[in-house]
Amino acid sequence: MGLLTSLFAANDEQLMWRVKLDDDASAFARLVQRWQKPIERLCFRMTGDAHRAEDLTQTAFARVFTRRAEWEPTGKFSTFLWRVALNLCRDDLRRQQRRGEFSLDALIEVNRAEAEQGFVAGEPTPDAQMESQERGELVRRALAELPAHYREVVVLRHYEGLKFREIGDVLGIPEGTVKSRMAEALGQLNRLLKHVNEDELCNRKTQTREVQVR
């Protein structure tokens, strides 16, 4: 089936060409179908909010359609799409920061609550899984504390698997800059997580002592 599909399917650039020239709605629908999940993942990793990620994804595709005339077939369609989505994420983050709505701790609380609800509704959760969820939360928190220009490099390389060169194309910066940002981001992330881990250890020890006292 995969082979069949790949034999008959038009590539992204061919589809986008049809969208640009003929306003081909079915071609655009296929592009959305292909790219909706990666773009939603990107927005989710950048904003840390699934609902906002969903909205941003829809806006990104709407913007790609309205700007179809600007798309040049010399570059990859995905580069164009990643760029549009990233710009929307940056705007969104700036807006949230201006409004003062962006509270990482609150976000983590919400996510933790959602995760716990999920576990209650699903199968009984082993402790290991719960622990893994908590570690995931910590990473999410640390990543959200990184400057956006580090976070986007991490998300595109580590989670979405783009090559450093491709990330350079998306961001419009040299490949070397992308790599040094990645190195800096990994270093900062490691330091942040060490710090958080130490705090967590402290908290746990304090809680244990309180229980023992009682």
Added chain:
Amino acid sequence: MQSQDANPRSAGAVNHPGAEEWMAYLYNELAPERKRELHAHLAQCGDCGKQLHQWRAGMLALDEWKTPAPRLKVFAQPPVTLVKWAAAAVVVLVAGFAVGRQSSNAAREVAELKNSVTQLTERMNEERAATSAMREQSLRLLSEYARLDEAHRTEDREAVELALRDIDSRLFKLRSELETVAVNTETGFRQTKEGLTTLASYTVAERGDAPDLPKNEK
């Protein structure tokens, strides 16, 4: 630490790869040969090993935030559904192919092309017939004109010949009249001469009778 240029280390004459190269190493984007070189460097350079360990720890931490929101699960559907969708897709594909062949643009275009070629040929034949008819008419008109022209010329020539003949005859008449006049004149001259001679002879004969008369005449 991350870049040799920024922070040269005291590990002798060894060239430490920069952070950028280590990133390419960690994410497997190096050429195999360079990768081996970096690997060999790592075996003997504690500083680089330590730095790499920190970066790797960061990468491992990132791996822990794996689960996106549940709505983003790609293969959440059971395989049966996928198979159903695959079967449906095949059916649609085959049907589409068949319908496409039936009403394919290519076939329609070829038919249209043939039709237009036939029409063009017909029009060309019509044009050709019209042209040849026009040519015939032109030839006919030309020949008629030539004939008329010839007739006119003949008429003119005849008229001219007639006129010439008329002139000739007049000339002849004139000449004969002139000759008559000349003859008459000559006759007149001769008669006058004769008359004069006679008159002179008369005068010589009568000189004796009237000798004063010639003197008076002189």
